[in-house]
Amino acid sequence: MRTPLLNRLLPFAALLALAAFSFSGSDYYTGLVVKIMIYAIFALSLQLLVGGAGLVSLGHAAFFGIGAYVAALLSPESEAAGLWWLLPAALLAAAAYALVTGALALRTRGVYFIMVTLAFSQMAYYVFHDTKIGGGSDGIYLYFRPELSLGGWMPFDLSNGTTFYFFVLACLALAWGFLALLRRSPFGAALAGIRINEQRMRAAGYSTYPYKLAAYVIGATLAGLAGFLFALKDGFVTPELLAWEQSGLVLLMVILGGMGSLGGAVLGTVTMVLLQELFQSQELFGDYARHWHLPLGLAIIALVALLPNGLAGLPAQWRERRHARTADASRKAARDVITPARAQGTAPASRLPIQGERHV
């Protein structure tokens, strides 16, 4: 099934729009967009697990937090660290934790998998929250963004705001492109098969465990990248980055955007972050902005209830409704001549269980 040309161009349009936005000149808005881009990488990394392999994890923030903490912990206090080793260190740490915890968590399925991933991420959370390794519950600061220098020459300087903006954008583009490539590869096809019917995949000759573990580690590594960038953005890191609320938030982004496509994760991130900003705005809501959780929650409930396939599934949902309506009309017009069997033939295709029946 080929995706329509328009759908394939949309990611490029989105990235171009993000690039153009850097020239808006407002610090507040560029800061907000950097946050959106970082969370978009985070959500994309989870989309590989949820939408790709059907692995619903509620502990994905652990890898985000580990990436962030490694960046802050390994950076010297008085000078900038080298990007060439700090970034790989952060990614490796996240990947290593994923390899160990994933190897165990993937022995379970469905709701047990959710619980085990949650438990492992809370373990990491309490390590940083209750010990002095990372400054306890106060967190720690990162004073200098790392720099890349090749024999004295610096291709770019991340301490410059605009450069950092484009660095994050490039990371988003690379992560998105990489996941798109992965999705259409034989590996991605096998993951889709595992998501839909693991029993059949095993009967066909796929050892499904290594596939799921590889996906889990790749997803964690990209989440580590997002966490790394987040630490660089704010310059400080707290245990809350690993908390289960964070895992829930990114899962919500994926569900809200739609699990059917990578773009869904990005769309869900944009919507989620903007909704948060909206309901936190004092200019709009005055004192009520303090209670922003309530309207945000209601908005999420409404969106999820109305959009069974997420925001990215909206066009298809409309198309289907229009089909149903035209089919209805034509049936009404020809009610007298059409036999029941024939009517069944013209009825719209029933919706496929894209989000149900995940685990056997």
Added chain:
Amino acid sequence: MSDVLLAASAVTRRFGGLTAVNGVSLELQRGQVHAVIGTNGAGKSTLINILSGELAASSGQVTLAGRDITAWPQPERARAGLGRSYQRSTIFPELSVFENCRLAAQASRQRFWHWWRDAANCRRSADLAAEALDRTGLAADARQPAGLLAHGRKRQLEIAMCLAGEPQVLLLDEPLAGMGPEETDRILDLLQTLKAGHAILLVEHDMDAVFRIAEIITVMVNGSAIASGAPPQIRANPEVRTAYLGEDGQGAH
């Protein structure tokens, strides 16, 4: 007996106090359809699950072309040439009919690390899928989502997916269930042509079909094989008549 591909010897499976399969031995030869019949609950599906590796045997041995595969997990057995179909259609409903088969074909060369490659451009798996769809008569439906196929077509797809994996041994669990007479004929013709290159185990309730196509029939009752032999022998076997075909022995007609 050089062409025995799959053999089970004294295979037993217990679930707690229940013995679902009790010391069953059988051999599948290339060029033969070996049918296993028996009432519901006789242990036929459990037997297929043991042979395919989905369930471990409590005791007994399974060999594939002379190699002991008793301890092999299911995916490994599948890659070694054991294809199976399920009693309840077990397909990928949201993928296209073609992709269902292509994915099954990809299993023999999985290219786990070829992340830059487009799966849709994998010539080998595409060819195998197209061939499997041709043989099962599903080529016209190739682009449809598999979930939208009629029940009988889903059963055919299940067999097509099996074939796409290039198995040597086919374990078919009631492939004809819910099929119309035309579809049944088509599948029986297909099995007839597949005989030459494959060893086929057929679990089936349609007695006409079984007696038409099988070279050997094994009858299971309460987990044990009570008789095994050529169709005329089975038809004449008094034990089988009482246990399964009915006292009058005419149930097969």
